[in-house]
Amino acid sequence: MQGFLVRRLGQALITILGVATLIFFVQRLTGDPTYLLVPETATQADIDALRHALGFDRPLIEQFGGFLADLARFDLGQSVVQRVPVSTIIASRLPYTLMLAAGALVVAIGIGVPVGVVLALFRDGPIAKLAAGFVLAAQSMPTFWSGILMIMIFAVTLGWLPPSSTGGFSHLIMPSIALGLLSMATFARITRASLLDELSKDYVRTARSRGVRTPRLLVRHVARNAAIPVITVAALEISNLLAGAVIVETVFAWPGIGQVTVQAILARDFLIVQGVVLLGAFVTVLLNLLSDILYSVVDPRIVLERAR
Amino acid sequence: MIRHAKYHAAIALASALTMGAAPAFASKDRFMVDLVSEPSSLDPQIQWNPDSYYVYRNIFDNLITRDDKGEIVPQVATSWKYLSDTEIEFDLRSDITFHDGSKLTADDVVYSVKRITDPKFASPQLGQFDKIADAVALSPTKVKLTTNGAYPALLAQLVKLSIIPKKIVEDVGKDAFNLKPVGSGPYKFESWQRGVAVTLTRNDNYWGVKGPFPTVVFRAVPDGATRVANLQAGSTDLAVTMDSDQAAQLKASAKAQPLIGLTERVAYIRLNTTKPPLNNIKLRLAAAHAIDKEGLVQGILGGYDKPVPELLTPAIFGWIDGIKAPGYDLAKAKALVAEVGPAAKTEIELATSPTFDQRIVQAIQQQLNEAGFNVKIGMSDMATYLKRAQAGPEATSMLSFGRWSCACQDADGVLFPLLHKSSGWSAYRNPKVDALLEDARQTLDAKKRLDDYRQVHEIVAAEAPVIPLYQAAALYGATKNLQWRPTPNESMFLNRMSWKD
Numbered sequence: 001m002q003g004f005l006v007r008r009l010g011q012a013l014i015t016i017l018g019v020a021t022l023i024f025f026v027q028r029l030t031g032d033p034t035y036l037l038v039p040e041t042a043t044q045a046d047i048d049a050l051r052h053a054l055g056f057d058r059p060l061i062e063q064f065g066g067f068l069a070d071l072a073r074f075d076l077g078q079s080v081v082q083r084v085p086v087s088t089i090i091a092s093r094l095p096y097t098l099m100l101a102a103g104a105l106v107v108a109i110g111i112g113v114p115v116g117v118v119l120a121l122f123r124d125g126p127i128a129k130l131a132a133g134f135v136l137a138a139q140s141m142p143t144f145w146s147g148i149l150m151i152m153i154f155a156v157t158l159g160w161l162p163p164s165s166t167g168g169f170s171h172l173i174m175p176s177i178a179l180g181l182l183s184m185a186t187f188a189r190i191t192r193a194s195l196l197d198e199l200s201k202d203y204v205r206t207a208r209s210r211g212v213r214t215p216r217l218l219v220r221h222v223a224r225n226a227a228i229p230v231i232t233v234a235a236l237e238i239s240n241l242l243a244g245a246v247i248v249e250t251v252f253a254w255p256g257i258g259q260v261t262v263q264a265i266l267a268r269d270f271l272i273v274q275g276v277v278l279l280g281a282f283v284t285v286l287l288n289l290l291s292d293i294l295y296s297v298v299d300p301r302i303v304l305e306r307a308r
Numbered sequence: 309m310i311r312h313a314k315y316h317a318a319i320a321l322a323s324a325l326t327m328g329a330a331p332a333f334a335s336k337d338r339f340m341v342d343l344v345s346e347p348s349s350l351d352p353q354i355q356w357n358p359d360s361y362y363v364y365r366n367i368f369d370n371l372i373t374r375d376d377k378g379e380i381v382p383q384v385a386t387s388w389k390y391l392s393d394t395e396i397e398f399d400l401r402s403d404i405t406f407h408d409g410s411k412l413t414a415d416d417v418v419y420s421v422k423r424i425t426d427p428k429f430a431s432p433q434l435g436q437f438d439k440i441a442d443a444v445a446l447s448p449t450k451v452k453l454t455t456n457g458a459y460p461a462l463l464a465q466l467v468k469l470s471i472i473p474k475k476i477v478e479d480v481g482k483d484a485f486n487l488k489p490v491g492s493g494p495y496k497f498e499s500w501q502r503g504v505a506v507t508l509t510r511n512d513n514y515w516g517v518k519g520p521f522p523t524v525v526f527r528a529v530p531d532g533a534t535r536v537a538n539l540q541a542g543s544t545d546l547a548v549t550m551d552s553d554q555a556a557q558l559k560a561s562a563k564a565q566p567l568i569g570l571t572e573r574v575a576y577i578r579l580n581t582t583k584p585p586l587n588n589i590k591l592r593l594a595a596a597h598a599i600d601k602e603g604l605v606q607g608i609l610g611g612y613d614k615p616v617p618e619l620l621t622p623a624i625f626g627w628i629d630g631i632k633a634p635g636y637d638l639a640k641a642k643a644l645v646a647e648v649g650p651a652a653k654t655e656i657e658l659a660t661s662p663t664f665d666q667r668i669v670q671a672i673q674q675q676l677n678e679a680g681f682n683v684k685i686g687m688s689d690m691a692t693y694l695k696r697a698q699a700g701p702e703a704t705s706m707l708s709f710g711r712w713s714c715a716c717q718d719a720d721g722v723l724f725p726l727l728h729k730s731s732g733w734s735a736y737r738n739p740k741v742d743a744l745l746e747d748a749r750q751t752l753d754a755k756k757r758l759d760d761y762r763q764v765h766e767i768v769a770a771e772a773p774v775i776p777l778y779q780a781a782a783l784y785g786a787t788k789n790l791q792w793r794p795t796p797n798e799s800m801f802l803n804r805m806s807w808k809d
Contacts, residue, residue, distance in 0.1 A: 035694035037432040039356050041714045041721045044698070044732050046435035053430030081348045081355065083486060084502075092502035144531075151537045163541045164534045165527055166504055253342075253529040255503030263345055263530075268691050 012285040019281040023274050024064055032056040033080055033268035054080050077271040086275040097256035101241035103172050107180025108187050116191025139185035147178045147251035164253040175252040179245050183237045190233045194226040227298055235291035239284040339521035342535045342547035346528040347506060351486040352470035353424045356432045362800040363506055363526050368470035368491035376793055378623055380463050384471050393458035393752060400449045403515050406473045407496045414445035419474035436465050460752050464718040494519045494803040519803040539564040539785045550783040552610025558785045565786055568612050569794025572623040573713040573780040580735040581773045582701035585654045592772035594644035596634035598679035599672055605778050608667045612781035618765040619723060621779035623796035626719025626761040633769040638679060645680035657686040659705035661693035669709050698732035711780055715797060719761045720749050726774060736773035
């Protein structure tokens, strides 16, 4: 276990360093933000002066060295547009992203897994067909459309929910559903496939022949075994959700990471983009590690030392 | 173990959910404004974009301002007089206090000027004020500004100079002041929930017209459709940046109304006159005749914008009534193109960026091609577009769509950068125009300036280095009983709003 952890942490560090290098240079390829910052009437001399003051006229290698040195001190730098530390900006958005991710996950798993079970158990029945139609519809609706539709129905027409922004729990409901419905389909499909796979195994037939009823069979015998692919997908989905849900956050004016990222990309506010990308890389690496560890908790036969 | 983890997760989620404030529904006490993005900065000398100055212009007073008619009128300064062509003296009000109770004096004005003109401070607005060479306090209520040469647009630029408190800024430092700004304006900074909302409260001790709303909350709502829904649901009182379809939607709404203001911003197509095929004046005139400005405005923009014959809008000093520009005449355009022959078929690029209304750009492409041109749209992100647009005649595109505002309402801020050879934006070389623009920049004689600009307008109409299109309208959405007249400089002064009963 220890050797495994050390090796994986080493890999994680290299991955993150690679991401940092890539994001640094790819962004600089597109130019710099000076032109977006100045009013139209600024002369070339004004623009050059601002570029110099912001440090974008320094050689790339020198800028990169500074970036790595700051990174080693966990300093993500200061936004050139807002002139506020990037860590402050990300920290202020993170709680909202976490809330929305949690809400979406509750919707996705809360509906997706039961629907998957229904799809597997009543494979060809009318209920399964209905459920499959629901899943397909939920996944096919683009969120910018389903989002605005929900706002029109539940906020404008019925007045039950606030149309956008943050506030109390009621503000979280619509964005969570809009976002959760998308990943719900993934959960339903993976649960169905995994469950069908397990149900066709010998131990299930044996259990059935002993007279074990379906609910008990599912809970006691099949659930654990079928859970592994679901955990993998959950880890992937969580890292997706934490990277920010750009469209849902935009439609519902939800102040999460996704919204700030898009704004930063458009404004070429490099340091914010770098910070968010590094955070995303970090979360993805961490969640992958966690899901590997979880496998061995769910299935004791998986021994981490040999697994990799 | 697992059960514990679940328990902790539930607690964490529950506490996260209750973190936010109480639901922010609009009410008369709490005026809600939907911006597109949150302000970049509330230090008025750091950032230059509408979402920032919509907010901070209510926290700070400016040295001078423009009234609803667009005239330059006193604010912190009560009067001013030129001592010479390069020296101007301002008398200041003595009864203004900052929100912390300290008095606003000439030292604060001098400090504000010096801070924003210090190249090391790196204000993006430096270019608007760098003609100011010096600022001196003659007494606590008298300030003298010195410019590098006569600078007729000085007053027009000073409309944007917010006065900041010297002592506070020096005491707390730049970063802290940006987070918690203190001004002397009709609204006080209350809080900034980053990413969510900026809250201002009314300054009940304000020296001038007080604001009508006790509390004002500015939120970021990036999607236009959501801003409309917010208005229709009644959770917002005022929202910025609507398009003509959304304005029509609001017209039909029971709770909301569109508010429309013609701005100082002018839309145009800039032609590269230095390279073939558009170095041929016949083709430039053909392009000018091919574009149906009235059609663009009525057919696409909902009729809110206003076609213009010159590269200014009536909200700008330098506007001359009755300039004759080439009108829409497809037959004439086709004839001119045919006269030139095969050279007219060279592929030319029309540069644009997603920031602009693509329906307009595509319609212009279609109209030009109908006349016989071969126009391709070149789309790039805003930063790349801006870089190319001001890269000079060699590197810039043949055609470039733009919407120009100098935020100063003076022709010098529009015509000079777009036409004078010293500017990166200009792809036109005409010594006569250069001389006229320089002359108008160097004299304080308004009549002489107007005469210079009239000549520039006439040359532009005759040679079409730029095709002026329309005066852009700013479309806002508001609750039905809000009374407010949007100004041409796209500001949002809360103390000029009121409720209809």
